[in-house]
Amino acid sequence: MNLKVSSVYSSRTAGKLKPYAGYFCGLAAAAIYGGMAVLGKKIATDLASPLIATSFSLLFGLLITGVLFGRNAVKDGARATKSSWIYILASGGASAFGVSCWYLALVEAPVVIVAPIVAVYPLVTIILTAIFLKNIEKVTPKTISGAALVVTGVILVGLGTA
Amino acid sequence: MILGIALSLGAALGFGTAAVLARTGMLHIGSTSATLVSVASSTLITVTIAFIYHTPEILALPAGVFLWFLLAGTINFPGGRLMNFTAIRLIGASKATVVISTSPLFAATLAVILTGESLSLLVGLGTLAIMAGVMLVVTQR
Numbered sequence: 014m015n016l017k018v019s020s021v022y023s024s025r026t027a028g029k030l031k032p033y034a035g036y037f038c039g040l041a042a043a044a045i046y047g048g049m050a051v052l053g054k055k056i057a058t059d060l061a062s063p064l065i066a067t068s069f070s071l072l073f074g075l076l077i078t079g080v081l082f083g084r085n086a087v088k089d090g091a092r093a094t095k096s097s098w099i100y101i102l103a104s105g106g107a108s109a110f111g112v113s114c115w116y117l118a119l120v121e122a123p124v125v126i127v128a129p130i131v132a133v134y135p136l137v138t139i140i141l142t143a144i145f146l147k148n149i150e151k152v153t154p155k156t157i158s159g160a161a162l163v164v165t166g167v168i169l170v171g172l173g174t175a
Numbered sequence: 176m177i178l179g180i181a182l183s184l185g186a187a188l189g190f191g192t193a194a195v196l197a198r199t200g201m202l203h204i205g206s207t208s209a210t211l212v213s214v215a216s217s218t219l220i221t222v223t224i225a226f227i228y229h230t231p232e233i234l235a236l237p238a239g240v241f242l243w244f245l246l247a248g249t250i251n252f253p254g255g256r257l258m259n260f261t262a263i264r265l266i267g268a269s270k271a272t273v274v275i276s277t278s279p280l281f282a283a284t285l286a287v288i289l290t291g292e293s294l295s296l297l298v299g300l301g302t303l304a305i306m307a308g309v310m311l312v313v314t315q316r
Contacts, residue, residue: 035265039274042258047281068225069244074252086208100200105216111189122179130183137191150267162308169301
């Protein structure tokens with residue numbers, strides 16, 4: 014009985030903590046990507062073109078990720094559906110498409126044009142979520158307003174540092 | 176210029192779509208496995224494009240440069256993309272993307288701390304807007 018109560022309690026606690034852990038991971042990702050922008054600028058300015066830098070960073074990242082998470086992927090491989098893997102492969106492909114377009118755009122247009130347009134991607138995610146993931150997650154008016162404010166802020170920061 | 180704008184829209188579409196596809200895929204896959212597989216497909220595409228456009232430059236790179244790439248790859252992919260995917264799995268693609276898109280604020284802060292760049296009025300206003308937006312997303316029930 015005690016075990017059952019404690020298990021229910023701990024799963025409830027874990028459920029309550031889940032969003033906080035999610036926001037923490039999101040902010041950690043933002044901090045890492047922000048730091049990488051500074052490091053990436055140094056690499057792209059002094060050492061190699063951004064596309065070459067990204068390619069080889071990805072290659073090294075793949076090797077390290079493989080060593081760290083390869084075993085989990087083998088385990089997941091047995092129980093996950095084929096379509097799940099296809100979605101994840103497509104996600105990686107979409108990221109690579111985004112990065113490649115970004116670098117090619119910077120060749121064709123100044124950063125003050127490119128950065129504000131690329132910054133609207135959270136709104137793209139929200140629109141696609143509302144269309145394709147309506148059974149999985151709800152897009153609230155607060156999320157839309159928050160995204161609009163963040164996009165505006167990112168554009169202002171981009172223009173202010175350009 | 177038109178091509179630049181089209182490519183910028185392509186980049187926004189690519190980044191925006193990636194989060195939605197990742198969310199769908201992670202219904203049955205853990206974020207560590209998803210990170211590995213997505214990095215693999217990103218690598219295949221990006222390395223191919225890099226060799227198409229820059230083979231002579233790649234072959235001429237000095238060995239020491241690869242240490243910088245190793246450093247960037249180590250921080251960005253097992254770190255950044257794993258955190259990105261874990262956030263998407265825990266709070267959903269729409270909220271996670273809003274939080275993750277605040278990265279230019281961290282970049283600007285680091286640039287001020289590390290390179291001594293000064294903050295402009297636009298950066299100050301942008302920071303306030305980003306904070307307000309994130310608070311709006313985070314404080315909803």
